[in-house]
């Protein structure tokens with residue numbers, strides 16, 4: 143099955159690297175489509191050519207470009223939209239004869255550890271799309287009305303964790319740990335904790351680490367004083383409400 147991308151930016155590149163197969167790709171003139179096919183094989187094409195030649199077309203441009211991109215397309219094809227916030231109804235309105243499935247992936251798909259949120263669909267093509275995204279991580283299906291909230295966890299999440307890693311790495315550096323070693327300590331702690339959380343819940347994990355009157359309790363109290371919960375709640379509100 144040949145995958146085509148309309149847009150060859152950050153998210154298209156992450157998915158294509160995860161799938162690791164030749165692709166058809168387009169861009170709006172930057173040359174990123176050519177760079178992607180130089181890396182993975184395939185061909186850099188126009189949007190219409192991508193629609194003609196691919197078996198499934200992934201819309202990976204920016205949401206506001208939906209109408210402009212669709213205007214030039216005359217070929218019907220299975221369309222997978224990863225456009226943040228554009229609803230299935232809005233996409234179907236501009237691709238009226240194409241089956242449309244909506245997915246919110248995230249950039250860890252590049253290393254096959256992504257989470258992709260699939261808007262539940264009665265279309266028979268949904269299973270094929272689910273199988274495709276399961277090749278680059280896990281797939282969680284939600285009713286479309288919850289896709290934006292789920293995407294506010296998964297799609298934007300890698301940036302939050304990166305910020306957390308950066309801030310705590312800097313704190314360790316400030317106390318004398320060399321930068322590369324500090325980054326390893328923080329990242330591996332995050333990865334190990336994520337693995338552990340598949341077997342236990344957050345409270346049990348925290349209780350297991352937090353000795354009464356000990357150092358973890360002092361650190362957690364500092365994070366609470368710093369408003370970490372309120373900041374995350376506000377981040378969700380701002381992403382979903384934006």
Ligand SMILES: NC(=O)C1=CN([C@@H]2O[C@H](COP(=O)(O)OP(=O)(O)OC[C@H]3O[C@@H](n4cnc5c(N)ncnc54)[C@H](OP(=O)(O)O)[C@@H]3O)[C@@H](O)[C@H]2O)C=CC1
Pocket residue numbers: 148149150151152153154168169170171172173174175189201202203204205207210211224225226227246247248249297298
């Ligand atoms: N980045 C992420 O983590 C996630 C992104 N998304 C969604 O993925 C989509 C892409 O985001 P992202 O990859 O970050 O954005 P980028 O800006 O990195 O990539 C957008 C791509 O679209 C191309 N493009 C723009 N106009 C056209 C056009 N008329 N025809 C063909 N291609 C066009 C751009 O071309 P050029 O290279 O020439 O500028 C570029 O290659 C967005 O809708 C976003 O909501 C969803 C989940 C996560």
Ligand SMILES: O=C(O)[C@@H]1CCC=N1
Pocket residue numbers: 226297298
């Ligand atoms: O920041 C954005 O708008 C896109 C959507 C999800 C992740 N990146």
